[in-house]
Amino acid sequence: xxxxxxxxxxxxxxxxxxxxxxxxxxxxxxxxxxxxxxxxxxxxxxxxxxxxxxxxxxxxxxxxxxxxxxxxxxxxxxxxxxxxxx
Numbered sequence: 001x002x003x004x005x006x007x008x009x010x011x012x013x014x015x016x017x018x019x020x021x022x023x024x025x026x027x028x029x030x031x032x033x034x035x036x037x038x039x040x041x042x043x044x045x046x047x048x049x050x051x052x053x054x055x056x057x058x059x060x061x062x063x064x065x066x067x068x069x070x071x072x073x074x075x076x077x078x079x080x081x082x083x084x085x086x
Contacts, residue, residue: 017075029055030062031076037068051076 031051038044038054042061046053053076058064065073 029053029076030065031074032065032070033072036065036070039064039068 029045031048031053032038034047034050034052036052038052039056039061041058042054042056042065044052045055054061054065062073
């Protein structure tokens, strides 16, 4: 039971950080569910199971993703959310 509480806490913290990054416009690379409509100024730079990895120089691109119907936009690194290298 303790492991579940720890995992849930870590996930909640991650989502809180993602929300904070989204609201301040500091997400450089993002992950969205496959099937999300991608605006023209956003590049698809990779994919992971069920996710597209996106990048844009437009500081408002996360807001534009939500306006285009994205259900969830998460901060990502390079090719996957869990790529901890460089």
